[in-house]
Amino acid sequence: MEKFHSCKGLVAPLDRANIDTDAIIPKQFLKSIKRSGFGQNLFDEWRYLDHGEPGMDVIQRRLNPDFVLNQPRYRGAQILLARANFGCGSSREHAPWALQDYGFRVIIAASFADIFFSNCFKIGLLPIVLDTNIVDRIFHEVSSTEDYCLTVNLENQTVTTPSGEVCTFDVDTFRKHCLLNGLDEIGLTLQYADKIKAFEEKRRTEQPWLFA
Amino acid sequence: MQTLYDKLWQSHVVHEESDKPDGMALLYIDRHLVHEVTSPQAFEGLRLAGRKPWRLDSILAVADHNVPTTERSHGISDPISRLQVETLDQNCEELGITEFKMNDLRQGIVHVIGPEQGATLPGMTVVCGDSHTSTHGAFACLAFGIGTSEVEHVLATQCLLMKKAKAMQVLVEGKLGHGVTAKDIALAVVGRIGTAGATGYAIEFAGSAIRTLSMEARMTLCNMAIEAGARAGMIAVDDTTIDYIKGRPFAPKGELWEKAVVYWRTLKSDEGVTFDQVVRLDAAQVKPQVTWGTSPEMVTTVDGRVPDPSQIADAVKRHDMERALKYMGLTPNMSISEIRLDKIFIGSCTNSRIEDLRAAAEVVKGRHVAANIKLAMVVPGSGLVKHQAEQEGLDRIFRDAGFEWREPGCSMCLAMNDDRLAPGERCASTSNRNFEGRQGPGGRTHLVSPVMAAAAAVAGHFVDVREIY
Numbered sequence: 273m274e275k276f277h278s279c280k281g282l283v284a285p286l287d288r289a290n291i292d293t294d295a296i297i298p299k300q301f302l303k304s305i306k307r308s309g310f311g312q313n314l315f316d317e318w319r320y321l322d323h324g325e326p327g328m329d330v331i332q333r334r335l336n337p338d339f340v341l342n343q344p345r346y347r348g349a350q351i352l353l354a355r356a357n358f359g360c361g362s363s364r365e366h367a368p369w370a371l372q373d374y375g376f377r378v379i380i381a382a383s384f385a386d387i388f389f390s391n392c393f394k395i396g397l398l399p400i401v402l403d404t405n406i407v408d409r410i411f412h413e414v415s416s417t418e419d420y421c422l423t424v425n426l427e428n429q430t431v432t433t434p435s436g437e438v439c440t441f442d443v444d445t446f447r448k449h450c451l452l453n454g455l456d457e458i459g460l461t462l463q464y465a466d467k468i469k470a471f472e473e474k475r476r477t478e479q480p481w482l483f484a
Numbered sequence: 485m486q487t488l489y490d491k492l493w494q495s496h497v498v499h500e501e502s503d504k505p506d507g508m509a510l511l512y513i514d515r516h517l518v519h520e521v522t523s524p525q526a527f528e529g530l531r532l533a534g535r536k537p538w539r540l541d542s543i544l545a546v547a548d549h550n551v552p553t554t555e556r557s558h559g560i561s562d563p564i565s566r567l568q569v570e571t572l573d574q575n576c577e578e579l580g581i582t583e584f585k586m587n588d589l590r591q592g593i594v595h596v597i598g599p600e601q602g603a604t605l606p607g608m609t610v611v612c613g614d615s616h617t618s619t620h621g622a623f624a625c626l627a628f629g630i631g632t633s634e635v636e637h638v639l640a641t642q643c644l645l646m647k648k649a650k651a652m653q654v655l656v657e658g659k660l661g662h663g664v665t666a667k668d669i670a671l672a673v674v675g676r677i678g679t680a681g682a683t684g685y686a687i688e689f690a691g692s693a694i695r696t697l698s699m700e701a702r703m704t705l706c707n708m709a710i711e712a713g714a715r716a717g718m719i720a721v722d723d724t725t726i727d728y729i730k731g732r733p734f735a736p737k738g739e740l741w742e743k744a745v746v747y748w749r750t751l752k753s754d755e756g757v758t759f760d761q762v763v764r765l766d767a768a769q770v771k772p773q774v775t776w777g778t779s780p781e782m783v784t785t786v787d788g789r790v791p792d793p794s795q796i797a798d799a800v801k802r803h804d805m806e807r808a809l810k811y812m813g814l815t816p817n818m819s820i821s822e823i824r825l826d827k828i829f830i831g832s833c834t835n836s837r838i839e840d841l842r843a844a845a846e847v848v849k850g851r852h853v854a855a856n857i858k859l860a861m862v863v864p865g866s867g868l869v870k871h872q873a874e875q876e877g878l879d880r881i882f883r884d885a886g887f888e889w890r891e892p893g894c895s896m897c898l899a900m901n902d903d904r905l906a907p908g909e910r911c912a913s914t915s916n917r918n919f920e921g922r923q924g925p926g927g928r929t930h931l932v933s934p935v936m937a938a939a940a941a942v943a944g945h946f947v948d949v950r951e952i953y
Contacts, residue, residue, distance in 0.1 A: 288807075289800055290679055290779050294919040299900045303550065303564040305524035305571050307632075317921050326564055355800060357680035360713065360779075361919060362898075363615040364522065365631035386649075386683055386715045387615055387629055394633035444647065446508045457633075458533070461641040464499050464510060468643055471498045471512055472539075481736035481744045482514050482608065483541065 273396045275454035279377045280423040281350025284341055285414045291354055292361035293388060297370040300325055310366055311373030315341065351422055353410055354381040358399075359388025368392045378424050380431065382407045393447045394457065398426060400441045426451060485757040487651045488720055489686045492626035492751070496609050498643055508645045513638050514608040515625075518545040518581070519594045520572040521900070522613030526636035527575040537579055538642040544603050545576050545583040548593045549900045553863050553890035556587060565901065592866020592892040595619040595833035599703065600866055602732025606721050606748040611638055616833045616916065618709040621718035622702035623725055624751040626686075628715040649715065650760040652685040653753075656693040658767035663950040665843070666701035667835060667914070667933035669693070669765065670708035671773035675783040677763060682714035685761065688753060689719050693767035699728040700839035707834045708916055711780040720752030774820050774946055775918045775931040777808035782918075784820060786936065786948045792816035811920055812928050813908065820946050823930065824856060827911040828887075828941040829923070830934055831863030832897035835914035838872050840934040845878040847938035847953050853886035854944030861888040861903070863895040887941070899924045912940040 301313045303326060316324045319341060321334040335342045341349070352371065358381040359367060368391045371379065377397065382404045384392075392399045402410075413433065414420045423432040426448060431439045450457060461468075476483050486494070493511070500509040523545075530537070537543065550565035560566040569586065576583035584590040590597060595616055598604040610620040610627035613635045620627035634644055654673055674681070687709045689702070697705070702719050709717025719725075726745055729735045736744045771785040782805075784791070793809065793816060796802040809816065814823070830836070830844050841864060853860045862882050864870035870892055873879055879889045896903040897915035899922070905911055907926025914937050915922075918929035932940065939949040 289804055292779075292917075292919045294898075294917070294922050298921055298925070299898050302521050302900065303562075303568050305528075305568055307525045307528070317925055323925050357683070357713070360679055361615065361917060363613060363617075363629035363631055365525075365613075365633060368631075383680060383683065385680070385713060387631060391631035391633065394631060444508065446645070457645060458535070458637050458640045461510060461637065461643055461645065464643075465641075467499050468510075468512070468538075468641065472642070475512070479607070479744070479747065481740045482605070484734075484736060484740070 273454045273456065276377070276396050276398055276426055276451040278423065278425045278427070279350055280421055281377065282346065282348055283351045283353050283410070283414050283420050283422050284346040284349035285353045285411055286340060287355065287411060289355035290357045290360055293359055293364050293367040294361055296359065296367040297364065302364060302366055307369060308373060310370035311375070314370040314374045315339070345418055348375065350376060351378045351380060351424070352376050353407070353414060354379065355407065356382040356404070358384050360385040363387045365391045365395070368395050368397050372397045380407065380410070393451065396451060396454065398424065398451065400424065400431060402431065402439055402441060406439055485754040487753045487757050487759060488624060488688050488718055488751060489626070489651045492607065492609070493648055495607065496626065508647050510643045511609060511646045512643055513611050514542060515598070515603060515610040516543045516638050517594050517598055517610065517612035517617070518543055518635070519549060519612070519614060520547040520568045521549045522632050523575070523635055524568065524571045525632050526639060529636045530639050535640045537581070537639045540580055542642065543581045544598065545572060545581050546591055546594050546597055547572050547586055549894045549898065551586050551893040552901055553893050553895045553903055556891055589867040589871065592869065593833045593836060593894055595707065596836060596865030596869065599623065599699070600732070600868055602729055602735030605729065605735065606725060606751050611644065615710045616707050618715065618717045619703050619707040619833055621706040621709065621716055622699060624718060624721045624748070626716055626718065629710065649686045650684055652682055652687045652714065652761045652763065653759040654687055654689050654763045654765065656689065656691040656765045656767050658693055660693055660767045660770060661950065663935055663953050664770050664772060665933040665935065666697055666704040668770050668773045670705050670711070671775065671780065671783045671931060672765060672770050673763065674708065674711045674780045675773070677712055679711060679779055679781045680713045682709065682712040685714050686716040686718065687712065687714040689717060690753070694719060695722060698839055699724060700837040703837065704834055711916055721748045772933060772936050772949055774936065776812065776814060776820070777805070778811055778918055778920050779808070780916070780918060780931060782808055786820055786946060788820055790814045790816055790818045790820070822945065823910070824945045825912050825940055826856070826858050826909040827905060828857060828860035828937050829863070829896045829911055829913040829915065830861070830937050831865070831895050832915035833865065833894070834916045835934045836863060836865030836869065838869050840914065841869070841873050841878050842876070844934040844938040845881040847935050847949060848885040848887070848942060849881050851885055851942045853941045856944045857941055859888065860886060860941045861890055861896070863890045864892050866892050896923050898922060912937045912946070
């Protein structure tokens, strides 16, 4: 996983609550056995006017001019702004993969679904929860300001607006540590291998039917 | 005093930083269910890092999302789907993982076959790279869906780093009316608290109405805990649980069985324990539910009407409702029974078990699918469910009524195989999600119980199953 320290980036607003993982990356693209290349099909059904299937050349496809990410002013956005319950639905990690592959490094929302939230941290994509009123205000500012950028600092846990307003956010200490240092969680867990083995042996004695 | 969730959590903590009460804990995983869609990248990651699975006998694999539900003797025609299923086969063969292959009678939807085989046992932690893993909580398990990085983590370490959730009790007292099912309870709960209502919580379903439910019905209920935002749903152990497990292939036998049962009986919340939140429901008041929108919380009763966005004060909510109605092609205030359907889907990890098929067959018996229905299909949850149904003659009843009788798999719940809606088509579906495009791009999904889907198939539009059954 790549390290995450800070990010100053253009903000793209997706003004809708309960955006589900089926919308983020439709199921036909989940047939891939690879971990990369999902960005071109991010929000596929909203982004294109024709129906997408794996293997299609996206250059040949018709873009939906009304979809926010297709507007020139949001090209190159690194921060996605969304409403409540972003990422609800399935556990597909393909959703954070697609967002990251597209170029997003941070998702700011009023709230996230649990599995999606946890999946983001595993790949170095930072989900930030801000108060609904603040999210609402940023939505207004983004729509009325061209080239609206936010500065996210993970170390200090702050989001800074162009006017200099500083909003703080919560992040679990361990997850923050992993992101800042780009740590491999499996490697960290394996440091406890002896403890896991001891736990397992005790379990095998006490509940042998689990090991039949 | 402890909740069931506290007990399950505590009995699996391998390590936790004692100085950080809100920190992460390393949790031991007893059962790892694997399917073809969310595992290939995890196996690849394991291989690239030079790691091996920690405990092979904890893993059970099956292909379910991509498999065709029609004739299978020629394999899978879609080359991309075929490659994904073959990749699972190869990974399992290479590593020595138990897998039920596509033409094995035991193959089926991962959340149907785990319990069916007795591979899901009370007191376990059960994970799978699939959000509907909450299903297994019906057996007093701590069961939840995980992403692919976590699949790799469990393969490599038998553990997961987790943060403890809060505990919510959904208390359903009283008696369900005739024709009202666990699916209706689930949809009513999601309708009440919303799809984010239980985010950050684990739900325990309790109360007299829950105690009378069969294991199949309890699985339906726990399956949809995730639709309320809860990663895990669970139900305490009782005789119904133990009777269901007895004699299943992976279940303990003889002396071990006796020992296990003694422990399993402790798997319930202590009397008088406090939950972080309690949601109460009167079973007698629950009516058959039908979703009208593009989120499971957009639901009403069969005798209700499509809501009117102009009555909604909150701008974001109003906008979402307008958008949903436009996508669904519905008009505000029209009655639910006016909604005419094109397709009927009875299946999915929510409602494809033998009891679901029996109930639906009861409704269609001696009747016929309405002329406006282009396709009505039954997709059993597993080869064994299909076999059992055929032994009971249910396939005959469905076929005689004009239904197609298919091979087991996820099928049109998420339409990764060829089973899907065409743009604009409208379906009464016993699955769990009605998101835009879920059953095919432009497809319109209405979530209902199996008996409601069966009744809609016969009528061609939604009807109150209580009036015909």
